[in-house]
Amino acid sequence: MLEYEKTAFWKFFSIYFGSVAILILAAGYFYFTEQEKILIKKEHFSMIEHIRKIKMNRHEAHTDGITHTVVYTQIPAFNINNFTIKENYFEAFIPYSWDSGYYRVRKNKDTFYKLLFDIKIKIILMQAVLLLLFASISYLLSWRALRPMQEAINKLDKFSKDLIHDLNTPVTSILLNTKILERTIEESKALTRIKTSANEIGELHHNLTILLQEDTFVIQNENVFEIVEDVVNTQKGICEDIRFIVEHSYLEEKVNKDALKQILTNIVSNSCKYNKKDGIVKIYAKKSSLYIADTGIGIEQPEAVFERKYKEHKSGYGIGLDIVKRLCDAMEIEISLSSQKERGTLVVLKFKNYM
Numbered sequence: 001m002l003e004y005e006k007t008a009f010w011k012f013f014s015i016y017f018g019s020v021a022i023l024i025l026a027a028g029y030f031y032f033t034e035q036e037k038i039l040i041k042k043e044h045f046s047m048i049e050h051i052r053k054i055k056m057n058r059h060e061a062h063t064d065g066i067t068h069t070v071v072y073t074q075i076p077a078f079n080i081n082n083f084t085i086k087e088n089y090f091e092a093f094i095p096y097s098w099d100s101g102y103y104r105v106r107k108n109k110d111t112f113y114k115l116l117f118d119i120k121i122k123i124i125l126m127q128a129v130l131l132l133l134f135a136s137i138s139y140l141l142s143w144r145a146l147r148p149m150q151e152a153i154n155k156l157d158k159f160s161k162d163l164i165h166d167l168n169t170p171v172t173s174i175l176l177n178t179k180i181l182e183r184t185i186e187e188s189k190a191l192t193r194i195k196t197s198a199n200e201i202g203e204l205h206h207n208l209t210i211l212l213q214e215d216t217f218v219i220q221n222e223n224v225f226e227i228v229e230d231v232v233n234t235q236k237g238i239c240e241d242i243r244f245i246v247e248h249s250y251l252e253e254k255v256n257k258d259a260l261k262q263i264l265t266n267i268v269s270n271s272c273k274y275n276k277k278d279g280i281v282k283i284y285a286k287k288s289s290l291y292i293a294d295t296g297i298g299i300e301q302p303e304a305v306f307e308r309k310y311k312e313h314k315s316g317y318g319i320g321l322d323i324v325k326r327l328c329d330a331m332e333i334e335i336s337l338s339s340q341k342e343r344g345t346l347v348v349l350k351f352k353n354y355m
Contacts, residue, residue, distance in 0.1 A: 018136035065108040217256040239272035247284035299339040
């Protein structure tokens with residue numbers, strides 16, 4: 001499952017399951033409070049029943065923590081249903097005789113707490129079972145909700161791959177014929193523009209080809225500086241006025257070789273393209289991070305360079321660094337960029353630590 005599919009799946013799951021979980025927990029809470037009220041009423045009734053049996057001379061062997069005493073006191077506005085809940089016991093006053101006096105009945109809360117605890121455990125267990133059940137249902141519903149999106153994405157992905165594959169032939173033909181024209185006719189502005197545009201199309205084609213393979217990336221240990229050396233050697237032939245400094249060090253990381261090569265090609269190509277005359281591109285490593293620094297013209301909005309179609313120059317299509325960011329995300333490489341106008345740009349690739 002790709003990253004955007006995981007995000008969509010967990011959003012669906014959170015909405016389905018979260019809504020049901022809130023209802024289950026709220027229902028459990030209200031059920032518990034209602035059962036607590038019923039238990040309190042039962043405690044009151046048991047105290048009244050205790051006195052009733054005493055009045056009928058039906059003494060009980062087990063009083064369940066109930067005690068009583070006869071008190072002669074005045075209770076203003078006496079109510080037969082009087083009942084109070086103290087910290088450790090329940091208390092009620094029941095008339096002793098028609099003339100005067102009251103039974104002061106007390107019952108400790110031990111039995112009440114035990115029954116209340118049993119109810120609480122039953123509710124928690126029932127809620128746990130219901131949450132597990134609805135979590136499974138939400139999981140299945142999330143998969144079903146995600147399926148139409150996956151089918152649409154798969155169709156678009158297949159179409160894109162077919163289109164990119166079919167573009168390979170005309171792109172290659174244009175590039176080859178441009179080289180032939182360079183040998184047979186004099187250099188002109190029109191030929192230069194054709195050559196530049198053909199190279200840009202070829203570069204774009206290669207970028208898209210690598211990008212469309214992100215769902216089938218094979219991640220394995222690679223020597224990063226072998227890939228760096230390959231990219232630098234290619235760029236040396238294109239940018240002869242740029243001086244490359246590669247400080248080799250041990251850096252073996254889990255990556256897809258083709259994807260990392262394309263990332264470095266795009267970054268180093270930009271470092272050369274927007275560098276000053278006789279500029280420098282320096283590549284070095286610290287711990288699990290690779291640094292690409294240049295002495296170029298800098299970037300006005302470094303925070304926006306990874307946005308789709310953002311570009312500061314007329315040349316290019318503004319998707320090179322967007323593709324770099326997506327390839328980095330696919331391999332869980334953290335990429336950051338800082339820049340100062342007329343002083344240069346620094347790109348940092350921080351590889352995930354698998355150790």
